[in-house]
Every structure is written in structure tokens, then in C-alpha cells.
Amino acid sequence: MPVPVLLSSIPFSPEQVQALQGVEVILAPDRAAFTAALPRADFAVGRVTAADLGSASRLRWLQVPFTGVESVPLKDLAARGVVVTNIHEQADSMADHAMMLILALARGLLDCVRSQGAAEWRQPRVGEVAGLTLLAAGFGAVGRATAARARACGMSVIALRRSEPAPDPLADEVVGPADLLRVLPRVYAVANSLPLTPATRGMFDSRAFAALPAGALYVNVGRGPTADEDALAASLASGHLGGAGLDVFAVEPLPSDHPLWRAPRTLITPHLGGHQRDRGGRVHAIVAENLRRYTRGQPLRNLVDAEAGY
Amino acid sequence: MPVLLCSEPFTADQVSVLRAAGNVEVRMATDSGEFLAGLPQADLVVGRMQKPHFAAASRMKWLQIPHAGVDKFPLGDLRSRGVTLTNIRGIQAPAVADHTMMLLLGLVRGLPDCVRAQDRGEWARPARVGDLTGARALVAGFGAVGHAVAKRLAAFDVHVVAMRRRPAPDPLADRVIGPDELMSVLPTVDIVVSCLPNTAATAGMLGAGPLDAMKDGAIFLNMSRAEIWDEDAVVAALKSGKLGGAAADSFHSYPLPAGHPFYTAPRFLITPHNASAQRNRLEQVHALVASNLRCYLKGDVAGMRGLIDLEAGY
Numbered sequence: 001m002p003v004p005v006l007l008s009s010i011p012f013s014p015e016q017v018q019a020l021q022g023v024e025v026i027l028a029p030d031r032a033a034f035t036a037a038l039p040r041a042d043f044a045v046g047r048v049t050a051a052d053l054g055s056a057s058r059l060r061w062l063q064v065p066f067t068g069v070e071s072v073p074l075k076d077l078a079a080r081g082v083v084v085t086n087i088h089e090q091a092d093s094m095a096d097h098a099m100m101l102i103l104a105l106a107r108g109l110l111d112c113v114r115s116q117g118a119a120e121w122r123q124p125r126v127g128e129v130a131g132l133t134l135l136a137a138g139f140g141a142v143g144r145a146t147a148a149r150a151r152a153c154g155m156s157v158i159a160l161r162r163s164e165p166a167p168d169p170l171a172d173e174v175v176g177p178a179d180l181l182r183v184l185p186r187v188y189a190v191a192n193s194l195p196l197t198p199a200t201r202g203m204f205d206s207r208a209f210a211a212l213p214a215g216a217l218y219v220n221v222g223r224g225p226t227a228d229e230d231a232l233a234a235s236l237a238s239g240h241l242g243g244a245g246l247d248v249f250a251v252e253p254l255p256s257d258h259p260l261w262r263a264p265r266t267l268i269t270p271h272l273g274g275h276q277r278d279r280g281g282r283v284h285a286i287v288a289e290n291l292r293r294y295t296r297g298q299p300l301r302n303l304v305d306a307e308a309g310y
Numbered sequence: 311m312p313v314l315l316c317s318e319p320f321t322a323d324q325v326s327v328l329r330a331a332g333n334v335e336v337r338m339a340t341d342s343g344e345f346l347a348g349l350p351q352a353d354l355v356v357g358r359m360q361k362p363h364f365a366a367a368s369r370m371k372w373l374q375i376p377h378a379g380v381d382k383f384p385l386g387d388l389r390s391r392g393v394t395l396t397n398i399r400g401i402q403a404p405a406v407a408d409h410t411m412m413l414l415l416g417l418v419r420g421l422p423d424c425v426r427a428q429d430r431g432e433w434a435r436p437a438r439v440g441d442l443t444g445a446r447a448l449v450a451g452f453g454a455v456g457h458a459v460a461k462r463l464a465a466f467d468v469h470v471v472a473m474r475r476r477p478a479p480d481p482l483a484d485r486v487i488g489p490d491e492l493m494s495v496l497p498t499v500d501i502v503v504s505c506l507p508n509t510a511a512t513a514g515m516l517g518a519g520p521l522d523a524m525k526d527g528a529i530f531l532n533m534s535r536a537e538i539w540d541e542d543a544v545v546a547a548l549k550s551g552k553l554g555g556a557a558a559d560s561f562h563s564y565p566l567p568a569g570h571p572f573y574t575a576p577r578f579l580i581t582p583h584n585a586s587a588q589r590n591r592l593e594q595v596h597a598l599v600a601s602n603l604r605c606y607l608k609g610d611v612a613g614m615r616g617l618i619d620l621e622a623g624y
Contacts, residue, residue, distance in 0.1 A: 093441035096466060100415035107412050112581045113425040119573040121565030123582045127589030128405035152465030153411070154404055253433035261431050268428045272419060275439035 005058075006291070009034050009046030010065050016284045020291055043294070045287055048072060056082070061294055065283045066090065066274060067142070068223055069304050070196045078306035085290055085302045087283060088141035093276035094221045095145035098191045099153075101219045101245025101267055102129065106189075110267055130154025132188035136171070137180075137203070138222055140310075142193035144170050150191070158183050162199065162308075177203065184211035189219060195310035196223035206231035215242035221273040224249040229260060236263040247273045311335050314603070317345040317357035318376055324596045331600060332607035354606065356599055359383070372606050376595050378402055378586065380618055381508040381535060389620040396602055396616040399454045401594045402586040407458035409559065409585040410503055410533055411466070416579060417529055417555035418442060442466040448473060448499045449483070450492070450516065451506035453624070455533065457482055459503055471495055475511075475622070489515070496523040501531070507624030508535035518543035527554035533585055536562045545571045548578055559585040 006023040009031075017025045023043065028034035034046050038055045045063045048056055050073045064072060064086040077084055104110065108124030115122045134150040136143040139161040147157045147170040159171035160180060168174050175183055177199065184190075190212070194200045204218070204227035212218070218241055220227060229250055235241040243265040249258075252271055260266060276282065290300045304310065314328065317339040328336045334354070339345035345357055349366040356374045359367070364384055367373070372394045380397060388395055416422065420436025427434040445468045449456045452474035460470045460482040472483035473492060480486050487495055492515070496502070502524060506512045516532075517540040524530065530553055532539050541562070547553040557579040558572065564583060566572060572580050588594060598615060605613040618624060 092443040092467060096415055096441045096443075097419060099466075100412065100419055100421060103408055103412035104416060104421060107409055107581075107587075108584070109412055109416060109421065109579075109581075110425060112579070113422050114429070115582065116573055116580050117426065119568050121582050123584050123587070126584055126587045128408045130404040130408075149462075149465045152462045153408055256431055261428070267421075267425070269419075269421070269424045270427070270433045270435050272424075272435060272439050275419075275435075276441040276443070 004042035005040050006043040006287075007034065007037050007041035007046065008044070008287070010280055010283050010287075012280060012284055016280070019284070019288055022295055023291065043291070045283070048077070050076065053077075053080075056080075061085070061290070061300070063087075063287055063290060064304070067094075068195060069310060070223070072304075074304060074306040074309060083294075083300060084304040084306070085286075085300050086304050087286060088302050089282045089286055090274035090276060090279075091141035091145045094142045094193065094273040095149055097247060097269070097273040098142070098146045098193065098219050098221045098245075099149045101221075101247070101269070102134075102150075102189045102191065102217060103153075104267060105217045105219075105243035105245055105265070110265070128154070129188070132156070133158060133186055135160060135183065135187040135190045137190055137192045137226075138194035138200075139168070139171070139174070140193065140195070142221065143191070144168075146191045146193065147171060150189075155188075158187065180208060181211050184208060185213055187212060187216060189217040192218070192220040192226060193222040194226045196225055197309040200226045202226070202228050204228065204232070206234070209235040209241060212241065214240055217241070217243045217245070219245040221247045224252070229258075233259040233263050236266055239264075241265070243267070245269075247271055312353035312371075312607075313337060313351050314354040314356065315339060315345070315348045315352035316355075316599075317342075318592070318595060318599070320592065320596055324592075327596070327600050328603060331603045334603065334607060354603070364388075372396070374599055374602055374616075379508065379535065380624065381537075385618075385620045385623055393620075394606070394611055394614070395618040395620060396614050397618060398595060398598055398616055400615050401598055402588065403454040403458040405588040406455045406505075406533055406585045407462050409581065410459050410505075410531055411462050413531055413557040413579050413581070414501065414503075414529065415442070417557060417577065422577075422579060442468050445469070445500040446471070446498060447501035447503060448495055450502065450504045451512075451534065452480070452483070452486065453505065453507070456503075456505040459505060459533075468501070471499060492520060493523050496520055497525055499528065500525060501529045503531045504534045504538050506534045506538055508537050509623035511623075513537045514540070521547055521553075524553070526552060529554050530556040532556075532558045532560065535560050541572070545575045545578075548575045553577070555579075557581070559583055 003024045007026045009028050026037050043061045062084045107126040111124040133156045135158045136147045137160045139159040157171045159174045165174040165176050245267045247269045314334050314336045354372045374396050378397050378399050418440045420439050423436040447468050448471050449460050450473045452472040463470050470483045471485045473487050477486040477488040516538050521543050555577040559581045602614045
């Protein structure tokens, strides 16, 4: 029986390749090489789009090396019997990023960096987050890791999740999407880590921003289109929102004429949430684990639900 | 009846709470002149003290200061006069710890570069973006602030070694060491946070020698006084690449003078001595003062919060 082929867009080291036993590993240095080798691949670590479906004829398992899978044709792959898994190992760095944005906005770091650059001494008005409430919008791996960090800073946590709200040790309260407008008036900071699905698109609209108390913070490390960016920019310009920390946008890179570039009290980071030390090593660990499980016929970790879309 | 002289701008309701604390006459000083003039009659004092104030406060038995640092105080003199001294370190700890985490995350994830790119309208990723998971940190100084920092670090999956004068096991640290182990631990950690008080024993404790012992690429945050480290050595270590990043909130003089190398040192973040800035500060100070006043009037000095050891100097 021929040895199955594992195609990877992640540049694993020779030692990491050797640790993937029972497969022939092909490393694709770029997108073109990945597409060219895809017809030979039984397993793939990378992004497979609708355009690639025709050449993915042997594919049985796709390991997406990141979290958001809205660009992956999940239902077509499911119909062909391809199992899709993604990566939640970026949850820690995304939660670090979300807390960094919240603390930086709460403690005026934007002003400090600008003052330092101008060699000026100005003290912004700042505070601690203890005793305030975080809304973890999306309570998957990222939302939960963010909640753990926020709690260590003394915050209360309201978790918003799609599935049946059930008590959770990391949240003081768990609510569903229908409760959003009801809980927002109690929220100091929103940490949005929602996946992009038809149900979450545009969830943070002008009504949602208006329902937050004046001075509240909005942070997004999930997907840009879960918020109405025009409504967000308008709320910042009006002085209602106290600040925004944005790592994701409806269009990336953020177009140079986009109003969010010039929105007041806004921190923009260029989709860095998943960036972490030794990413290759962390992706390798989950690939190796899932390969072992696949070979033994065990259920894979981080299975993506094609119906739900995440 | 003992006289309490207070220069904090408490509201009328807040003053009533103090008056109701027990057998005490509360006098409010609305400006520095009134404060100085009232000190000779005061048994208990709530306010900011400088040299002339200490000379005038001849009856003072308890001093509550509305800030943390006591390193400029005549501690020996206060000790011989039997003065009880309390500060507000407990209520400042969450703010200082939040500030520490903000600076640490900002340095690890390239936030200053992001702000500068944003100001140019450029979508440009910083050269290096890391995360905290699995890192090792030394928290030097393990009082209220050190504990609050350690608690946050643990939630970010950072391994914490804490250093204190009298080491004892603590649930918030993986290990607690004494100053004698400092040099052997420094090469093993990725992050060094100083939460040390400034005393005769700690001045220069994280100076050029200890800096040299740190791991290449380490991040060094000074949440203490400027006396704890060596500013020139820190700037040199940032320029040479020895330090991966550093941050400070405290300096030898305020405002930091124009032209100071800290303004332009690479991978360095300065904040304008606002690490302890908090929301509702007056309410929090008032609650502490009221609680400490009740303890003092009952004779329960040990129950007071922020009690300074006048011999140790913190």
C-alpha cells in the first residue's frame, strides 16, 4: 500500500518532518507549490479554497493552520468526505492581544506612545479594570482564554455564546445572542472573538454600540464583518464609545481612505492576534496529534462543524 | 479628643463618615497653608508630607499618606517618636498591575510599532510578535503590587518566580526566592518585573551587574523607583539588543527632562508616572482612611492596611 502524502504550507523543520510518521511529507514553500502538489495529497495542512476543490481529489483530511474557516468550502468538502480541523492553539495569543488592547485603551497607552515620540510629558486620564465587566462575545477557545485573563485583572465576565447558554466556571453569566442588547448597558469592554457566520454578521451594529454605556471600549480580534464598521466609526466620532482596539476588518489590509484610520481613541493592529512565538512548533504539535488519531481511527481534535461553519 | 487633620478633598458625606468613626475631631484643610498651620495641633494626619510638614507635626501619632512612596521620609525620626505610618499600596495594586501587564503585552506584541504605523496610515506588521504563554518571569518585590502582578501573569500562563526579603511558599508563585538567589535566577527568566520598594537595601538591586546577568532578549519592567536600576545601562542594553524591551513609569526627576535618552531608546516604553492612576481614587482612598481610622481608634494598629515597617523602610 502506498504511503499517504501529507502536504504542508507550514515550513516544518527536518526534525518536525521526521516526527510525522507513516506519511510522505511535501513542504510547499508558497501558494503555487501548494496548489500544484494538492492532487497528490491525502492530507493537507493549509488553506483549500473553492477553486482548489477540483484538484483535491485524493484529499481525506484538511488541517487548516489557523482558526477562521469562512473562506474554506466546508460543505463541499464534507460532501466529498473530507474531514476538516482547524487550530485553536492561537487562542492564547489572541487572548493576549485582546487584553493588551483593552488595557492599552483603559490606561491611555496610545497617548503615552505619541507623547514619548514627541518627547512630551502628558498624563492621560486612566483607570484600572478591576470591578468592571467584560462581555466575551464568542465563548470558544479565544473567548474563554480572554475571560480567564480578564478575571485575573478583577473583571466580571458575561459570556455570549450561540449554543444553549449554560453556566460556566469562567463566566459570571452566560447569555445567548437574543440577550445582547439587554446586557450591553452593564458592559465596560467588549472582547469580540466571534466566528463569521450568517448569524454573527453585523451583530455589533449602531443599536449595539448605542446600548453600551458612554465611555465603553470595543475590541475585536475575531472577524471584521461581525461589526458594522461605519456605525463603529460614527460612535467613536460622536464621543460615545470610549475607545476601540481593532485587529480585524471587513477588508484587509484596511483601505487607506477608511474612516477607522482616523477615528479618535482607536488602536489599529494589522491582524496580529494569531501571531505567537514558535507558531510552526505549535501547529506541528496539533498536526502530529491529529495524524496519530487519524491513523488509529480516533476522532480528530478541533473538528470543524460544516453546518455551523466553525 | 484626638484631632484628625485631613488635606484630601473628601466630600461632606465622606467627612461625616470619618466623624462617625469614633472619638475624634476631624478638621479639613482646604489648601497647603491651612494644612501646614493645622499640623501642630494634629494627633492624626491624612495628607502629603514634605520636610516642613514633618517639623510642624510635633503631636502626630498616626500619619496616613495618600500615595505609596516613603523613601523620602525621615523614617528614623518617626520611629523614635512612635508614629504609626500607613500608605495606600493595597488600593493601588490593581492599577499598577494592570499597567504592568499593558506594558509587557505592548512590548511583546509590538504595540508601539503598531501605533506609529497607524499614525502613518500604514498596514505594517512589527518585525516580532510574541505571546506570553509558557514564558518565565521574575517578580522582584512580592508585596501587594507583586502579588497582583503575579496573579495576572499566572492567568496569562506565565511561570512566576517571586523574590522577597523573607522568602516563603506562596500560592501565587511557582517559587519564592530571597535576594541571595537573584543572580542565579536572572539568566533563567524571560521577563523581569521590579515591584521593589526603594530602601537602603534595594537601591541598585537591579543595576548594571544584574542587568548583564539577564537572558539575551529579556524584557525588563521597572514599576519601582528609578533608584532600583541603572538608566544608562538600560539604554545601552536596549541599543545593543541585549534587552528585548523595557519600560518605566518612574524617573529621577519629573517631568522626564527633554533630551533624556529614554525618549528615543529603541523598544522602550515610558509612561508619565501614572502606573498607579485609578478610577474613583478619592472613594478608594476614603474607604481605606475610614477603615484605618476605625482600627486606630480601637487600638488595633495591626489591623490597619498599608502599615509601614519604619525600620525596613517599606
